[in-house]
Amino acid sequence: MHSMPNPSPAPRRRARALAALLGATLACLAAPQAAWAHAGHAGPLVRFVSTKHALKAMLPRGAKIVRRKQELSEEARRWAKERFGVELPGGLHTFFLARDRASGRVLGGALVREEHYRHGSARVAVGLDDRLRLTGLGLLGVSKKYTIDFEALGKGLFRGFEGLAPEALPERLEARFGHGSLPARKLVGWLKQDAALLAALLHQVEGSR
The missing domain is CATH 1.20.5 (Single alpha-helices involved in coiled-coils or other helix-helix interfaces)
Incomplete structure (x- = not known):
């Protein structure tokens, strides 16, 4: 077989x-x-304040407002590190620049950014004048699921920060919002970082003239 x-x-x-x-x-x-x-x-972004309204509140009336994309230079990053003690990301950044219509002089700027929060996002805004003093800041919107997370912190543009230098912002933010909860830590971190980033972008614009 x-x-x-x-x-x-x-x-x-x-x-x-x-x-x-x-x-x-x-x-x-x-x-x-x-x-x-x-x-x-996380749901759609729930808008508390429109970008248009925020820009109108933070930038000089009558100025020419342009939306600008700019790569942050190494010099501007070093300047921000020395002045604010923060490490800013390189790459391309979008912000709003306000210029005098007659002379072209820079009058200020604003930054409106989408920030990651859990499985959604939050939209924050910061404005500075030509002396790099705050003209406003705020929380413009949050993904629907997480609006309740920010209830205790407030919504829209926050009052009481106008005229403040970005260097003094961290202490004032922590005094206002604290740092115990995740939403508070995130909001304080976003606003501190974005104020320094906007200042560096405006510094770079002025340095290139």
């Missing part, structure tokens, strides 16, 4: 390889879907 030959291992290897490839493909497809699901859970 003849024994049957063992089946070739090649088909089994091909089957295992195909199964592994299929598993990897399904994992890749599932990952972005999971991320989208998390982002969707």
